[in-house]
Amino acid sequence: MSQSLIDSYITEMGRSLSGPRRLKSDLLLEARDSLTDAVDAYRDAGYAEEEAQSMALADFGTVAEVAPAYQRELALAQARRTARWFVVLMAAQMFLADESWRSTGAWSDQDPTAGYLFFTRFWDYSQMIFVVVAVLALFTFGLGVRYVSAPWRFARATGWLTLAVLGLKALASAALLLATPNLASGMVSSISLTHPASLFTLLGLAIWVLPNWYVAISAVRCVAISTARRLGTAELGRRRSALYP
Amino acid sequence: MPGTYFLDHHDREVLAVLERGPLYGYLIMEALRLRAGEELDLPTGGLYPILRRLERLGYVRSAWVALDGRHRRTYELTEMGRQAHVR
Numbered sequence: 414m415s416q417s418l419i420d421s422y423i424t425e426m427g428r429s430l431s432g433p434r435r436l437k438s439d440l441l442l443e444a445r446d447s448l449t450d451a452v453d454a455y456r457d458a459g460y461a462e463e464e465a466q467s468m469a470l471a472d473f474g475t476v477a478e479v480a481p482a483y484q485r486e487l488a489l490a491q492a493r494r495t496a497r498w499f500v501v502l503m504a505a506q507m508f509l510a511d512e513s514w515r516s517t518g519a520w521s522d523q524d525p526t527a528g529y530l531f532f533t534r535f536w537d538y539s540q541m542i543f544v545v546v547a548v549l550a551l552f553t554f555g556l557g558v559r560y561v562s563a564p565w566r567f568a569r570a571t572g573w574l575t576l577a578v579l580g581l582k583a584l585a586s587a588a589l590l591l592a593t594p595n596l597a598s599g600m601v602s603s604i605s606l607t608h609p610a611s612l613f614t615l616l617g618l619a620i621w622v623l624p625n626w627y628v629a630i631s632a633v634r635c636v637a638i639s640t641a642r643r644l645g646t647a648e649l650g651r652r653r654s655a656l657y658p
Numbered sequence: 659m660p661g662t663y664f665l666d667h668h669d670r671e672v673l674a675v676l677e678r679g680p681l682y683g684y685l686i687m688e689a690l691r692l693r694a695g696e697e698l699d700l701p702t703g704g705l706y707p708i709l710r711r712l713e714r715l716g717y718v719r720s721a722w723v724a725l726d727g728r729h730r731r732t733y734e735l736t737e738m739g740r741q742a743h744v745r
Contacts, residue, residue, distance in 0.1 A: 443683060443706055443731050450684035451702065474701030482707035489714070558714055559664070 432487025
């Protein structure tokens, strides 16, 4: 049985949609199933294969017509994922920061200045606010969808906000690294080729930095797939199925 | 009607169809066509995002079920979906 028309339709649909891979392939699989059912029904009603396929496709709607509604679900899923990992990252690193820095010998020989203390306190509170905001975003994209109409409108903003906070976070980390005596030098001195423990330090740094990149990439995807053009409100045309006259 | 504010006409029709039992996409579409009679202003491709949205809202749940040797994504009402439809 030739499925060429259906195949190229699904391919075209796949090209015009983007978002979390599993959800996308799930949606495409379901669309293909639906088209296969429709072709079967038209064939059983006596139509030739080619004709049955184009009638099934006509019932399904053009890619331009139906893709925006699909893309909204994908954008929401991406925004939810970004917000979720952002919360995990911020909360985990907020609590781990003190612990990991102490081990490098920072502030072992002098007391912090007032300005330094003010900055760290300010940053601590900022981080808490970010976590609260991210939890709110998570609610909006989770249970909150019941109370928020068109929640996908916030997908793009979620991506931008996440990127902005990650940028601030990188700046604050760099500032703290430079302003804390013995922190940077403690890290550098613990890294040496002869010392096996330096592997752990490098591993620790990687574990610290990589999740930031992961969340950033998720946020960039969130922004890229949630453009107004992709989520646009295509009017669904009226149609009559030949099977139900 | 708290919680049901964002259900539009199509959403309610889908919930009404599912009230009689779990169905997969194509059969839901057939039932919608029969209910609408003359003309249905919804292409088949418009149904699936509606089903996902209803699932996101907690009115339906879905699972891939093996039927007649094929896997089909089958939808059924949750308790909330049942109540939302009654109202």
